[in-house]
Amino acid sequence: MASWVPVDPCSHFSLRNLPYGIFSTAANPTPRPGVAIGAHVLDLAALSSAGLFSGPLLSSQAQSFQQTTLNSFMALGRPAWMEARQSLQRLLAAGEGALRDNAELRERALVPMHDAAMHLPAAIGGYTDFYCSREHATNVGIMFRGKDNALQPNWLHLPVGYHGRASSVVVSGTPVRRPWGQVLRQAGHPPAFQPSSQLDFELEMGCLVGPGNELGSCLSVGSAADHIFGYVLVNDWSARDIQKWEYVPLGPFNSKNFATSISPWVVTPDALAPFECEAPPQDPPPLPYLQQPQGQRRNYDVRLEVAIQPGGGGGGGSDASETVVTRSNLRTLYWTLPQMMAHHTAGGCNLQPGDLIATGTLSCEGAQGAGCLLEATWNGSRAVQLSDGSERHYLLDGDTVIMRGYCQAEDGQRVGFGECRGMVLPAPALR
Amino acid sequence: MASWVPVDPCSHFSLRNLPYGIFSTAANPTPRPGVAIGAHVLDLAALSSAGLFSGPLLSSQAQSFQQTTLNSFMALGRPAWMEARQSLQRLLAAGEGALRDNAELRERALVPMHDAAMHLPAAIGGYTDFYCSREHATNVGIMFRGKDNALQPNWLHLPVGYHGRASSVVVSGTPVRRPWGQVLRQAGHPPAFQPSSQLDFELEMGCLVGPGNELGSCLSVGSAADHIFGYVLVNDWSARDIQKWEYVPLGPFNSKNFATSISPWVVTPDALAPFECEAPPQDPPPLPYLQQPQGQRRNYDVRLEVAIQPGGGGGGGSDASETVVTRSNLRTLYWTLPQMMAHHTAGGCNLQPGDLIATGTLSCEGAQGAGCLLEATWNGSRAVQLSDGSERHYLLDGDTVIMRGYCQAEDGQRVGFGECRGMVLPAPALR
Numbered sequence: 001m002a003s004w005v006p007v008d009p010c011s012h013f014s015l016r017n018l019p020y021g022i023f024s025t026a027a028n029p030t031p032r033p034g035v036a037i038g039a040h041v042l043d044l045a046a047l048s049s050a051g052l053f054s055g056p057l058l059s060s061q062a063q064s065f066q067q068t069t070l071n072s073f074m075a076l077g078r079p080a081w082m083e084a085r086q087s088l089q090r091l092l093a094a095g096e097g098a099l100r101d102n103a104e105l106r107e108r109a110l111v112p113m114h115d116a117a118m119h120l121p122a123a124i125g126g127y128t129d130f131y132c133s134r135e136h137a138t139n140v141g142i143m144f145r146g147k148d149n150a151l152q153p154n155w156l157h158l159p160v161g162y163h164g165r166a167s168s169v170v171v172s173g174t175p176v177r178r179p180w181g182q183v184l185r186q187a188g189h190p191p192a193f194q195p196s197s198q199l200d201f202e203l204e205m206g207c208l209v210g211p212g213n214e215l216g217s218c219l220s221v222g223s224a225a226d227h228i229f230g231y232v233l234v235n236d237w238s239a240r241d242i243q244k245w246e247y248v249p250l251g252p253f254n255s256k257n258f259a260t261s262i263s264p265w266v267v268t269p270d271a272l273a274p275f276e277c278e279a280p281p282q283d284p285p286p287l288p289y290l291q292q293p294q295g296q297r298r299n300y301d302v303r304l305e306v307a308i309q310p311g312g313g314g315g316g317g318s319d320a321s322e323t324v325v326t327r328s329n330l331r332t333l334y335w336t337l338p339q340m341m342a343h344h345t346a347g348g349c350n351l352q353p354g355d356l357i358a359t360g361t362l363s364c365e366g367a368q369g370a371g372c373l374l375e376a377t378w379n380g381s382r383a384v385q386l387s388d389g390s391e392r393h394y395l396l397d398g399d400t401v402i403m404r405g406y407c408q409a410e411d412g413q414r415v416g417f418g419e420c421r422g423m424v425l426p427a428p429a430l431r
Numbered sequence: 432m433a434s435w436v437p438v439d440p441c442s443h444f445s446l447r448n449l450p451y452g453i454f455s456t457a458a459n460p461t462p463r464p465g466v467a468i469g470a471h472v473l474d475l476a477a478l479s480s481a482g483l484f485s486g487p488l489l490s491s492q493a494q495s496f497q498q499t500t501l502n503s504f505m506a507l508g509r510p511a512w513m514e515a516r517q518s519l520q521r522l523l524a525a526g527e528g529a530l531r532d533n534a535e536l537r538e539r540a541l542v543p544m545h546d547a548a549m550h551l552p553a554a555i556g557g558y559t560d561f562y563c564s565r566e567h568a569t570n571v572g573i574m575f576r577g578k579d580n581a582l583q584p585n586w587l588h589l590p591v592g593y594h595g596r597a598s599s600v601v602v603s604g605t606p607v608r609r610p611w612g613q614v615l616r617q618a619g620h621p622p623a624f625q626p627s628s629q630l631d632f633e634l635e636m637g638c639l640v641g642p643g644n645e646l647g648s649c650l651s652v653g654s655a656a657d658h659i660f661g662y663v664l665v666n667d668w669s670a671r672d673i674q675k676w677e678y679v680p681l682g683p684f685n686s687k688n689f690a691t692s693i694s695p696w697v698v699t700p701d702a703l704a705p706f707e708c709e710a711p712p713q714d715p716p717p718l719p720y721l722q723q724p725q726g727q728r729r730n731y732d733v734r735l736e737v738a739i740q741p742g743g744g745g746g747g748g749s750d751a752s753e754t755v756v757t758r759s760n761l762r763t764l765y766w767t768l769p770q771m772m773a774h775h776t777a778g779g780c781n782l783q784p785g786d787l788i789a790t791g792t793l794s795c796e797g798a799q800g801a802g803c804l805l806e807a808t809w810n811g812s813r814a815v816q817l818s819d820g821s822e823r824h825y826l827l828d829g830d831t832v833i834m835r836g837y838c839q840a841e842d843g844q845r846v847g848f849g850e851c852r853g854m855v856l857p858a859p860a861l862r
Contacts, residue, residue: 125556126598131681152679157622158613162681163594163688167557167781168646177647179778182589182718191588193718193777215599215690216608216859242778248583250562250593251682257594257780259646287613287624346624347610347673348859349688350598428647428779 001413002094005110007038012265012406012416014038016274018088019265019417020070020230023116031068031119034111036265036418037092041116046109052091052099055083069123070266074210074229075353081210081229085270118264120171121232122208122354127169127260128344129204129236129358130161132335134280136363139375156284159335159343161360164236165257169356172233172263172420178397178427179258181242195427196239196255198380199395203306203371203403204234205330206358207337208266212351219345221292224338227351230266233304233403233420234358237261240374240394262356263403263420271415275407277301277331289346290339302330302417304362304405306371310388311398311423322402323386328364328371330405397426432844433525436541438469443696443837443847445469447705449519450696450848451501451661454547462499462550465542467696467849468523472547477540483522483530486514500554501697505641505660506784512641512660516701549695551602552663553639553785558600558691559775560635560667560789561592563766565711567794570806587715590766590774592791595667596688600787603664603694603851609828609858610689612673626858627670627686629811630826634737634802634834635665636761637789638768639697643782650776652723655769658782661697664735664834664851665789668692671805671825693787694834694851702846706838708732708762720777721770733761733848735793735836737802741819742829742854753833754817759795759802761836828857 003015013019013036023034023041032045047053048065057080058064064073064080073080091099099106131137134151137160141150154160170176178199182191210229213219219227236256243255279297306326335343340357351357361371370376373394376384383391395401400423406416434446444450444467454465454472463476478484479496488511489495495504495511504511522530530537562568565582568591572581585591601607609630613622641660644650650658667687674686710728737757766774771788782788792802801807804825807815814822826832831854837847 126596153615154613154622154676154679158677160677160681161684163596163684165557165594165780166597167783167786168779170646177779180649180720181778182585184584190715191585191718193720196778215601218611218859239778245585246589246591247680247682248585249678249682250591251678251680253592253594254774254778254780257775258778284621287622289611289624343685344688347612347627347670347685347689348599348608349596349685352598355598428649 003037003092004094004100005037005040005092009412010414011038012414012418014413014415015089015092016413017267017271017415018085019267019271020121021264021266022069022119022121024119025111025115033065033070033073035088039113041111041113043109043111046105050105053084053087055087057083069354070121071123071354074122074208077211078226081268082270118171118173120169121264121266124166124169124354124356125352126355127164127166128161129164129360130159130335130340131360132159132333132340133360133362133371134334135332135365135369136361136371136375139363143379157286159340161340162251164260168257169260169262172261172422174261174422175425176237176259176261176422177425179239179254180427181239181254182245183241184245191245196241197394198240199424200238200240200373201306201401202236202238202361203304203326203328204236204358204360204362205231205302206234206262206356207231209351209353209355209357212353213345215350216348218348219341221290221338221342224341225269227341228269228337230268231272232266233263233405233417235261235401235403235420235422236358261420261422263417265418267415267417272300272407274409275301275415279336280332280334289342292336292339297336299331299333299336300407302405302407304328304330307402308386308392309400309402310386310390311400320388325368325376325384326370327368328362330362332364333359333362395424397424399424434468434523435525435531436468436471436523440843441845442469443845443849445844445846446520446523447844448698448702448846449516450698450702451552452695452697453500453550453552455550456542456546464496464501464504466519470544472542472544474540474542477536481536484515484518486518488514501552502554502785505553505639508642509657512699513701549602549604551600552695552697555597555600555785555787556783557786558595558597559592560595560791561590561766561771562791563590563764563771564791564793564802565765566763566796566800567792567802567806570794574810588717590771592771593682595691599688600691600693603692605692605853606856607668607690607692607853608856610670610685611858612670612685613676614672615676622676627672628825629671630855631669631671631804632737632832633667633669633792634735634757634759635667635789635791635793636662636733637665637693637787638662640782640784640786640788643784644776646781647779649779650772652721652769652773655772656700658772659700659768661699662703663697664694664836664848666692666832666834666851666853667789692851692853694848696849698846698848703731703838705840706732706846710767711763711765720773723767723770728767730762730764730767731838733836733838735759735761738833739817739823740831740833741817741821742831751819756799756807756815757801758799759793761793763795764790764793826855828855830855
């Protein structure tokens with residue numbers, strides 16, 4: 001599959017991918033939908049205005065690509081998404097001249113990626129974060145409750161999740177300020193209010209919801225996949241010292257709600273389909289409303305990594321090289337996204353287009369399999385070494401956390417997510 | 432303070448009140464802002480079109496009253512709210528003819544309340560629920576941990592809260608479907624998936640946020656009150672059997688996210704100001720970022736009640752009379768709304784116009800002081816008697832829960848919230 005737009009062999013954005021995002025340029029600061037192809041962004045607002053989406057569904061929904069978010073397009077559902085994908089793959093295919101040979105439109109619509117500023121792909125009305133990696137839940141459980149009680153009694157029966165804070169979801173590249181918060185420095189003493197000294201990343205993935213469900217209805221585990229518009233990388237920044245003190249009994253709050261970063265490009269289920277793989281077997285078998293027939297329990301084989309690049313605050317220069325501290329994969333996720341969605345809606349809760357549903361920290365077995373520093377440093381008891389000679393128990397000011405993820409086809413072509421990055425800014429002055 | 436619009440002496444909507452809401456009528460189904468006065472709704476879109484808001488702030492923001500939600504008006508802030516209130520109190524005052532004597536406009540703008548359908552007052556982007564009644568937290572703590580460990584160690588140091596689900600917040604009058612969910616019927620056995628048999632109400636109040644704060648900034652406890660647009664009654668419906676099984680370790684999820692009801696009329700701080708009262712003293716003193724100088728720790732003296740009216744499913748007829756099962760008051764709230772907001776934003780989390788921040792269950796001392804059936808029945812161990820001779824441990828299908836709240840001035844005039852009501856529908860058929 002080749003395109004007339006040049007695509008580097010290692011690019012995450014081959015013609016097989018075509019992820020959607022919202023971008024703007026200095027010349028046209030209005031955020032608008034685009035698709036990534038190689039090192040370019042294809043302007044869907046321009047293509048749509050030029051009448052290049054001629055299929056029956058999109059020609060009647062032309063305004064979907066004239067919005068500052070993807071919510072309208074997300075709400076259209078799979079048939080419209082497939083029509084768009086077919087149109088785009090045709091327009092970009094080697095040998096297809098409709099766009100390639102229209103110099104004026106091509107000039108306008110094909111924007112070098114380094115000229116594009118990326119925005120949140122959707123207005124995210126609801127953000128839900130789950131806790132669905134067995135390796136992660138087990139590690140955390142052993143750390144705090146010992147090996148014999150690692151998993152809580154409910155963990156193998158339902159995808160444990162909680163409502164996150166949607167207003168503070170930010171797009172990759174947005175710096176993240178170290179939060180102040182209440183911390184219990186010594187048991188039995190009063191807490192202190194101070195900048196978090198245990199700032200952590202959490203490597204996650206998430207899906208953005210397409211068509212939702214009405215309040216009072218539910219999504220079956222078999223139909224939920226059709227309600228997934230696409231996937232992003234998620235960094236669920238966490239302040240562990242704040243979390244430990246605040247989370248009983250209602251769950252994490254200020255330890256998480258200061259920021260959640262997502263990658264700007266939304267990779268579609270159609271692009272990921274060739275990389276489907278079997279999800280882990282479930283024992284005990286889940287209740288019927290969560291049961292996926294063997295062979296339909298699918299994850300994707302997404303290779304994930306997290307790197308830390310020390311900056312001004314880390315002792316190195318601002319151009320210090322990065323160190324990969326985590327290598328993980330989506331494939332071992334115990335509860336799948338359709339299971340999470342079926343559970344989320346089982347009592348009638350409504351999902352809406354643009355909602356973000358995240359997996360929870362994705363840890364794997366192996367020396368570098370820890371999806372967060374809490375696990376990698378085993379609750380801060382051992383350090384992670386960086387290539388500049390420094391070490392980390394938790395993140396320092398100036399550190400940039402970079403998450404990457406991609407699938408690789410047998411021919412080497414990639415369907416990737418690009419990056420989700422964020423630099424840690426120092427806490428604000430005393431409040 | 433009298434109006435030329437007739438106002439019953441017991442009405443919640445005297446000229447002192449003027450709460451804002453969003454309504455529509457059969458003749459004009461477009462939702463639009465209105466103000467309640469006696470048994471009428473005053474159409475602010477019509478007044479604004481007619482140029483009756485002539486103050487400097489609102490005349491330049493005339494579109495704020497031409498929206499289907501109050502978010503734009505909420506975002507304007509206190510000076511604009513005060514201007515609107517002054518204009519409305521003047522237009523409605525006895526002796527003022529500008530609207531009274533304009534028969535055509537009066538006919539159009541003054542709608543009988545029984546002709547108005549009420550909608551959510553705002554597009555609620557974020558819903559946060561706290562747990563700030565000491566009486567409630569103590570009762571629940573004694574029930575589950577015994578008298579000596581009733582309050583968790585963090586409870587006296589911070590307003591414990593969690594993120595709720597904004598998409599399922601509904602306006603009073605919307606029926607609520609009993610949710611299905613996972614329930615542990617017997618410890619050590621597998622859970623079952625079934626309709627909740629422990630459906631409960633939670634009597635709460637909440638504020639709707641006016642101007643928010645930027646991500647990374649915070650609201651000081653001294654300035655937070657200026658960011659409150661107004662207050663509503665909140666019923667945080669809860670499925671106790673689902674909650675007990677799911678909530679460890681990340682907090683309530685499906686036990687709460689199926690529905691939250693709010694009253695349609697938003698009562699402003701200006702209307703409530705005469706009913707301010709001292710909030711309870713705090714010992715230990717909170718950390719400085721939560722400290723309100725003595726004399727500035729204020730709640731409002733809002734008399735609250737909850738009634739249950741049995742319906743088709745309750746054994747009585749659909750016109751069975753209601754029974755008041757709870758009498759409580761906002762005045763004993765331990766952590767005040769400004770403290771909740773200062774804590775919510777302490778780490779940099781951003782609030783936005785229209786966000787809902789709820790207090791948690793408001794229980795008081797006294798025989799009927801329990802703000803939910805969990806407390807009133809002491810975890811289901813004793814029944815609540817209804818006037819039709821039936822009894823309740825938890826809610827039955829067909830029950831309507833009616834919450835009311837008002838402040839009463841010395842002359843008997845009321846500033847009230849009207850009602851927040853919802854009928855329990857049977858769970859959907861087997862899923």
